[in-house]
Amino acid sequence: MFERFTKEARAAVAGAVTFSQCAGEDSITEEHLLLSLLDQDAGRAASALTALGVTDRRASLEAALDEARRRGGLTKADTEALAGLGIDVGEIVARVEEEHGEGALAEDGRGRRRRSGRRPLTAGAKGVLEGSLRIAVGRGDRFIGGEHLLLALVVRPGVVADVLADHGASYADVERALHGAGREDGGEARAAAAG
Incomplete structure (x- = not known):
């Protein structure tokens, strides 16, 4: 699947690894993927997050993730x-x-020792990556970009989607920011990503 990732999506996953390491955690979570997307300066996901004002509310978003x-x-x-x-x-x-x-x-995940140098993805983070593939395929896209990762994060039920929605980035909001008010897929991509 990673061979289908764009430069932006690969950078998001690499950034998630860095966030995991900096936090002293042994695995990569959905939260790490989100924080990595928030750090990106360019790309469709970064543009959508900026347009929705999420990047301006990063401190509040991080506090909400910490509380969860x-x-x-x-x-x-x-x-x-x-x-x-x-x-x-x-x-x-x-x-x-x-x-x-x-x-x-x-x-x-603190206190556990890893046996290999690789950090595993949590089930939730794997679900986001799989969801991003389903979204890309459902839209007829050949490659998986940061926008697909962002859509998978907001569609997957859980803390990250809740916090994003509370900060003005629900699935519908992200769809509008990415594709404009004219595109509505009737929830088909959302259903496909939810698996």
Whole structure:
């Protein structure tokens, strides 16, 4: 699949590896892919993120990702569903952190040793790469670009998609930024990427 990646998409994956290394984590996550796309200065994904104002709200976006990590990676929907059952995730996080220290629920991969020099992709990050391929194929594109990675990030249910949507980059917003108001695919690419 990587042979189909454009220079922009390859740079995004390489940047995700760097973010993983800098964070001291043993694997590459969806969050690392997003942060790498945010660092890009050129390309369709960078243009869309800039047009949507996401790059201007990067500090807020990173804070929201950190908060989700503190909750053990629970999405907004997970938190709301548990609240509907009378479970206060905020209180549980506070109690766990009181007993075990701040960030005790964070899934950061620290403390595990890698046997090889390569960092594996988490299941979520693999899903994003696979989704980007499905989006590209569904649109009739021969190559996978940063825009396909970005669309796969916003379509894949989870914390990254939630945080992006909260920062003005839902699937529909990204579609409009990439393709203009005239292009609507009726959700076919979204369905294909969700797998």
